[in-house]
Amino acid sequence: MKSDKARASDKYHVYTGIIHIHSTFSDGTRPIPEIAQIANELGDVHFLLITDHNTLRGKKEGFEGWYGKVLVGVGTEINDKDDRNHYLAFNIDKEFGPEYSAEEYVNQVDAMGGLGFIAHPDESRSYIRQYPPYPWTLWNSDRFHGIEIWNQMSEWMEGLTHFNKFWRILHPRRSIISPKPQTLERWDQLNLQRKVVGIGGVDAHGFLHRLIGGFAIRVFRYKVSFRTIRTHILSEAAITPDTDYQEALQEVYAALRAGRCFISHAYLGSAVDFSFWAQNQHGSATLGETLPFEQNTEFSIHLPKKAKAFLIYNGRKIDEQIGTDIRFAAQGKGIYRLEVTVDDRPWIYSNHIRLQ
Numbered sequence: 001m002k003s004d005k006a007r008a009s010d011k012y013h014v015y016t017g018i019i020h021i022h023s024t025f026s027d028g029t030r031p032i033p034e035i036a037q038i039a040n041e042l043g044d045v046h047f048l049l050i051t052d053h054n055t056l057r058g059k060k061e062g063f064e065g066w067y068g069k070v071l072v073g074v075g076t077e078i079n080d081k082d083d084r085n086h087y088l089a090f091n092i093d094k095e096f097g098p099e100y101s102a103e104e105y106v107n108q109v110d111a112m113g114g115l116g117f118i119a120h121p122d123e124s125r126s127y128i129r130q131y132p133p134y135p136w137t138l139w140n141s142d143r144f145h146g147i148e149i150w151n152q153m154s155e156w157m158e159g160l161t162h163f164n165k166f167w168r169i170l171h172p173r174r175s176i177i178s179p180k181p182q183t184l185e186r187w188d189q190l191n192l193q194r195k196v197v198g199i200g201g202v203d204a205h206g207f208l209h210r211l212i213g214g215f216a217i218r219v220f221r222y223k224v225s226f227r228t229i230r231t232h233i234l235s236e237a238a239i240t241p242d243t244d245y246q247e248a249l250q251e252v253y254a255a256l257r258a259g260r261c262f263i264s265h266a267y268l269g270s271a272v273d274f275s276f277w278a279q280n281q282h283g284s285a286t287l288g289e290t291l292p293f294e295q296n297t298e299f300s301i302h303l304p305k306k307a308k309a310f311l312i313y314n315g316r317k318i319d320e321q322i323g324t325d326i327r328f329a330a331q332g333k334g335i336y337r338l339e340v341t342v343d344d345r346p347w348i349y350s351n352h353i354r355l356q
């Protein structure tokens with residue numbers, strides 16, 4: 001059957017990753033092997049990308065590699081001297097301290113063949129004085145490769161008020177609702193100019209929060225964070241624990257660079273079986289890919305369970321349907337992405353398919 005042939009799993013291998021994790025090499029609360037063990041126990045996570053602040057110690061000291069069925073890669077989260085412009089950089093060997101400007105590290109990571117994503121781009125929280133917001137300011141650069149469209153810790157902290165904090169502490173996963181609308185809008189606008197990949201990050205620290213009197217409470221243990229925002233890649237090659245870990249990491253980075261990825265909130269169910277394709281007489285294209293436009297271009301969507309899919313064309317919602325196997329007609333040249341909700345809760349965000 002044609003629709004079945006179009007599934008991502010027929011051409012690509014889908015792997016689930018957790019991106020943006022802090023270990024004891026910066027302000028996280030567990031060492032990398034323990035973090036990897038936690039992911040291993042979950043059983044449905046294939047890779048972790050560690051990003052400690054301004055250091056690559058995890059990589060330099062040999063902590064990259066396979067831990068059971070989980071692949072661990074080490075990048076870094078760089079910031080400038082004002083602690084702004086947090087940048088997740090992967091596939092580099094150079095460490096950047098806060099003496100570098102955002103423009104310098106964005107350009108250098110790109111020049112070195114690295115991969116860089118803007119972290120929590122529109123952060124604006126104000127409730128807890130000791131955790132100020134760290135928004136991005138260098139928007140005129142065209143040398144970053146992507147942005148974190150959904151950051152679990154950032155959203156959780158941002159929504160915190162005096163009145164809801166107890167509920168949010170008791171229900172950390174239910175408190176995670178959606179990316180910020182202004183970030184999604186910005187992401188679409190950027191993609192009208194050039195490909196800017198969207199990823200999801202957890203920003204896991206396993207932090208202790210001292211919010212209730214003198215009690216310290218670990219709101220997002222690593223295990224809890226790892227069951228929220230996930231980034232799934234479509235890999236050209238099969239990646240197994242038999243694969244050389246450096247080759248495996250290059251596959252992960254290649255998929256992320258290409259935008260062959262989508263984001264899900266695992267609290268609402270497994271998204272692994274999601275696919276989104278465009279097809280016409282020229283062929284087919286999936287996430288991050290481009291297809292020449294012609295009038296009869298059709299999108300095929302497969303959802304892992306019955307849910308509502310919204311087609312976003314050049315930043316505007318133009319169509320919606322409920323089901324598991326859905327088709328939409330393309331309306332013209334431009335960029336198309338998909339948002340999927342379950343019971344009105346955002347569940348899946350795809351990267352863009354381009355029709356040119």
Ligand SMILES: [Zn+2]
Pocket residue numbers: 077086119120134
């Ligand atoms: Zn940060």
Ligand SMILES: [Zn+2]
Pocket residue numbers: 020022077119203
């Ligand atoms: Zn972080």
